[in-house]
Amino acid sequence: MSTIELYIRLESLGQVTCPGQVTCLPAVKKMGRTEWAMWANEHALLSGVVLTLGGVVGTAAQFPNWQFAAASLGAGLLVMLIEYPRGKKMNGGFHPRRGQGCPQACTVILGPITRNYICRSLLLALLSAPGYLTLATILGSISLAISVLFYLLAAIRGESWQPGHTGDSKHEKISQDTEPKIPPPRTPEELRQGSLLQRLQLGRVSKLIASSGSRRPGKRQVPLTETSPLVES
């Protein structure tokens, strides 16, 4: 029996529940158009790192106008805090960075300032301002200005920052030792010898056989009586 026939058969038996489960033909999600906000976020985070590094150099070496370097250091750290949590993609996909829960809470608190990309780009433009005044931080500021342009482009295309939740991630780490949540297919013999829950499953198997009208040749039909209100703990 091909996979397609299997699924159609299950559908006719009324056993298919809802989209998203493996028994259904999965909804094919389009790999959509370019989301400028995603690139802007990566670039802004990188710019924040560069700005911070430049600020550290300018402040520690006490170059002339080192005060602007110190301001850029603070600005760079703030940029990193705002940009570290990744938002959801427009198609709902979510790829969080490691440990982004805490910075995400801070970003969410800022509300529309970070959610709306026009506000975010204005904030980043403001934070990049002190960096233009010293050599150590100018590269960080120029780079941040480019990410401001990307965010403006994202805003024009109607994108906005949406916080994701841990459950949304499709790439949660599954260790080699993680047990499957649902037991694998077991033969009727294994079900008969198994736990109460498995015997309940056997009852459902028998009902399926009876309702579909199919009989396994040469085998005794399993009685339809094995039901119990008890749920095995």
Next chain:
Amino acid sequence: MLKSALAWARAPAACLNFNLFLLLLPVCRNLLSVCRGICPCQFLRHQLDDNIICHQLLAWTVTLLTAVHIIAHVFNLERYAGAWSADENNTLLGALSRIDGNGYLNPMRNENMTPLLASVTTVAGITGIVATICLFLLLSSSMTLIRRSFFELFWLTHHLSAIFYIAIAFHGYGRIVRGQTPESLKNHDPDICSDKFNNWGSNTTCPLPQFVGLPPKTWKWILAPMVLYALERGLRFYRAQQTVAITRVVCHPSRVLELRLRKRGFHAGVGQYVFLCIPSLRSLEWHPFTLTSAPEDDYFSVHVRVVGDWTEGLAKVCGMAEEFEEGAGNAEGCERHKRKPKLDTWQLPFVAVDGPFGSPADAVFEYNTSVCIAGGIGVTPFASVLKSTWNRVSRGSPLKLSKIYLFWLCRDTHAFEWFSELLVALESQLTDIGRPETLEYNIFLTAWDENQALHIAMRHEQETDVILGTKQKTSFGRPSWDREFSRLVEKHQGEEVGVFLCGPPKLSDVVKKKCSGFSKNQTKFVFHKENF
């Protein structure tokens, strides 16, 4: 004047020269294919398999060296500017800064020049800023999320590397770093004259020292790889102009499109890949696809899953728009396609093909026993391997490979029905010629739900597998690699077994560890990984 900062800048610069020389080489695909062809031994060819990882490591090294170089030059420029300050008026630094004419030392020619101004008015400063900004853009667009989700953005932005290399080539053009000329050193010994800076030029023992800019060297390092890469792209352009005929378009379930193509002079090995471009769709986009046909076939084929803009456009220009409409049932789509009048050959789009390019799967037939492990879509290269194995076995060609194992792990077999059909066909064909033991496959479905489990339980006594229709039953969950490798060691004691993997990084890490863990007492598992 600059103290140690000059050394801190020049040392990374020297390292950068070498790294930039190496950086372009791993991405010259044709060069690598040639090297793969002429390499005398498998060990050397194996080193070419990780070319992309090598390129990424070199890129990170370039980034780190650039950071050190820039920080050092910030110090240099600030110190050059500091040499003009009032504090340095009557000092050696002041004297050195005030040397006029062509033999000057301090590139900041007067006290009004600031480091910021110097960085935007000198060739070195401008090219440095341009190159660094390009590097930042390259870095941010090369992150995994952007590369995987928005490949065209990554690919187009990566062309900024041309500007990067040109900027770097001209970075030393201004000869901003200056050293004392040999003639001046004969007349003006720094050890003797450094204390007598007030009298320089007024006596013969210490005339004014003369300095000259050091010639740029970077262009000597990066010229050759730039030319090689330019030739590489030229070859790609030339190949793109050659005629490729689409001989057949096949519609498979789950939105999979098979294109069968022919091109004059095209010959591919097993598991190799090509880049396809549909100029009528998007002239700048090239997409890699593994070849699913065997080298013995008189065509070459690719299986394309229709999931995004480009692949939907491809389906449309091949006359398959309705079949792959979102929401359309795939089985009924294929049925509709069978009834619909097909496009004529001249109506099919012009396809540009670049390649074929070698891949680790080339080496499958170099071993007596090969183990192919595929995760999900990674099974595609092994289609070619299996077909070629069948061709060689059925024709009785001399074949070193006597046994091939396939481990296929996937959530479900959606989008891979075509491969399942291939397995069923191969299984029966090998049985027909009396060689069923050549291929042993193990399929692991890692996702199922209760209904499916029940349905499979009902059919467990059937001869063929419920899911795939093969004689070998499908297993559920992940394989126990310890058990599988122990079994392999038992059966192939003392042999060198090739292990080929095409799948996610986690699976790769696990299998690689098992290969090294179980390689002992003459039995050796040689790990090869496909890079997608």
